[in-house]
Amino acid sequence: MTDLAVATHGLVKRFGQYAAVNEIDLAVPRGSVYGFLGPNGSGKTTTIRMLLGLAFPSAGDIHLLGEPVPERVSAVLPRVGSLVEGPAFHPYLSGRANLMRLDAADRFAEPGTAKQRIDQALDRVGLLAAARKRYRAYSLGMRQRLAIAAALLQPRDLLVLDEPTNGLDPQGTREVRHLIGSLAEEGTTVLVSSHLLSEVEQVCSHVGVMRQGSLVAQGTVAEVRSGAKPTVTVSTAMPREAAEVLRALGLSAVIETAAGAEAEQDGVAPERIVAELVARGVGVRGFVVGTPSLEDLFVALTGEGFDVGE
Amino acid sequence: MSASETAPVVEQSRRGPSAVRSHGRMLRSELRLIVGRRRNQMGLLVLASVPVMIAIALKVSTPRRGNNDFITAATSNGMFVALAALTIEIALFLPLAVAVLSGDAIAGEANTGTLRYLLTVPVTRTRLLLVKYAALAIGAVIGVVVVVVVGVLIGGLLFGLGPVTLLSGTQVSLAEGLWRLVLAALYVIAGLTALAGIGLFVSVLTEQPIAAMIAVTIISTAMWILDGISQLDWLHPWLLVHYWPAFADLFRQPMYLDEIGRGLLVNLAYAVLFVSLAWARFGRKDITS
Known part of the structure; x- marks a missing residue:
């Protein structure tokens, strides 16, 4: 149990009849950067709210x-920094005053070091220069950074960041990624949720994929990727014949396309496929063996991509 | 909760400041938020304007016998301006001030989303409610003190201060009169603090501060209306506001304390009931804001 920073077992959250989160078993190893992925509305934020004690589970347990x-x-929670469903601060207070307020609410925060800790956190997210501005004058990106700064007011063993790159420009997104990377190097476990895989793919050691309230895949990036099947793509002027050859070789999921045919490789050697195509008189213009990107896999796992589930 | 009794890991690793110091720090932060809000500062100005208006109106009008004993008395001693203002403001303005602050307390934090960040700091829900309630009580103190101080100042300026003729006709020293004024202010504060208990409860039920504010205003106003219908006299002792005007009894010789005592009991009962209800509701509520 203790090698997991976050562990849930049979976690369920029902709103009336509807199960927003349905029997999920999260396993976030200590020291990992865990990408918690899924389309909007797939239950990520509801899960995070339960992890942080904001919402109460209908069934199951959380450690x-x-x-x-x-x-x-x-x-x-004093050992956990969090950003839940976007930043939220008092609009008429400055960034620094907002952090001071959160620090004052912390039962265990040392008042003597508050100013120093707040400045460090602001500096870390690049907001020190705008610390005295009112929150309402902040851009969405600055608001997001302020929320991350709030999570960094104390040394944390675990950071739970819900959509931390929402509203950030590409530059800001990269900075957040760097920040996550450097925090992970310091030994902090990071659970980062996103509906955009590409934003977190590069920093994650583990991923979990949500679809309509269920966890449909979970493991190290390599493990999840190994679930993806390599495919072959034949470019030819004779799609129908090419597809027949692929079927005859026993490949599955054969599709005819305008430019040729596609199928899953199913362990058949590419040399053999090409030789067979040529032997049957199919003119091969091109032949590609490809592994689907994590992005393709993500779309495959989550169904219709980014549409909101029913 | 049994959880807090089993030696907590965190409390050992992170000692932190003493409980008193840390609760005090959160309460000060809370008060800074309340006092720093432009809207609340405007509200205080409105509260302060009532004794000024009373004093000026009395000064410029020809003396006549009014139906408010304090207003009549004010022309002979400025101190009574404060009491006249209190009598008028406990009907609407002071409860409205409590309603506004109650709306901000929990519903306002839920509305801006800051509630989820406070709770994940973490602030336990019980601690948050208690600090918020303490801040509401202090808000009531500030409101009443402003009315009383402005009342005494403007009254003193326009009508002078001197030995105080009580409602029963006996005369006491100014110091004695001011002391009774302090007691009256404390009594009004107690009533408003009880109303703040209702406010806190309403505030945990909604995420709309305006809705909470309106609800509390309706509740207090409805109680005043019910209290004014003599056919419902069986109900009156149960209404929070029924004994509120009893602070006038402090200006009789000897002080008549029966109604004030009953009033304090009713206040206490309302406060305990509604703060408990707020705690029970808030403790198991999903924070979805």
């Missing part, structure tokens, strides 16, 4: 850093 949640949530 955060080894402590049961929600029973011991107030004991464990």
Whole structure:
């Protein structure tokens, strides 16, 4: 149990009849950067709210850093920094005053070091220069950074970042990625949710994919990727004949396209496929063996891509 | 909760400041938020304007016998301007001030989304409610003190201060009169703090601060209306506001304390009931804002 920073077992959240989160078993190893992926509305934020004790599970149990949640949530949350469903601060207070307010609310924060810790956190997200501006004058990107700064007011063992790159420009997105990377190097476990795989793919060691309330894939990036089947693509002027050859070779999921044929490789050697095509008189213009990107896999796992599930 | 009794890991690793110091820091931060809000500052100005209006109206009008004992008395001693203002403002303005602050307390934080960030700091829900309630009570203190101080100042300026003739006709020293004024202010604060208990409860039920504010205003106003219908006299002792005007009894010789005592009991009962209800509701509520 203790090698997992976040562990849930049979976690369910129902709203009336509808199960927003349905029997999920999250396993986030300590020290990992866990990409929590899924389209909008797939249950990521609801899960995160339960992890942080904001919402109560309908069934199942949660352990955060080894402590049961929600029973011991107030004991464990000081070690957890979080950003939930976008930034939220008092609009008429400055960025610094907002952080000061959160720090004042922390039962265990040392008031003597508050200013120093706040400046460090602001500096880390590049907001020190705008610290005195009112929050309402912040751009969406600055708001997002302020929320990340709030999560960094104390040293944390676990960071839960829900859509941290939402509203950031490409430059800002890259900075957040770097920040996640450097925090992970310091030994902080990071659970980062996103509906955009490409934003987190490069920093994640593990991923979990949600679809309509269920966790449809979970593991290291390599493990999840190994679930993807290599495909072959034949470019030819004779699609129908090419498809017949592929079927005859026993390949599955054969599709005729305008420019040729595609199928799953199913372990058949590419040399053999090409030789067979040529032997049957199919003029091969091109032949590609490809592994689908994690992005393709993500779309395959989550169904219709980014549409909101029913 | 049994959880807090089993030696907490975090409390050992992160000692932090003493409980008193840390709760005090959060409460100060809360008060800074309340006092720093432009809208609340405007509200205080409105509260302060009532004694000024009363004093000026009395000064410029020809003396006549009014139906408010304090207003009549004010022309002979400025101190009574404060009491006249309190009598008028407990009907609407002071409860409205409490309603506005109650709306901000939990519903306002839910509305801006800051509630989820406070709770994940973490602030336990019980602690958050208690700090918010304490801040509401202090808000009531600030409102009443402003009315009383402005009342005494403007009254003193326009009508002078001196030995106080009580409602029963006896005369006491100015110091004695001011002391009774402090007691009256404390009594009004107690009533408003009880109303703040209702406000806190309403505030955990909704994510709309305006809705909470309107609800609390309706509740207090409805109680005043019910209290004014003499056919419902069986109900009156149960209404929160029924004994509120009893602070006038402090200006009789000897002080008549029966109604004030009953008033304090009713206040206490309302406060305990509604703060408990707020706690019960808030403790198991999903924060979806």
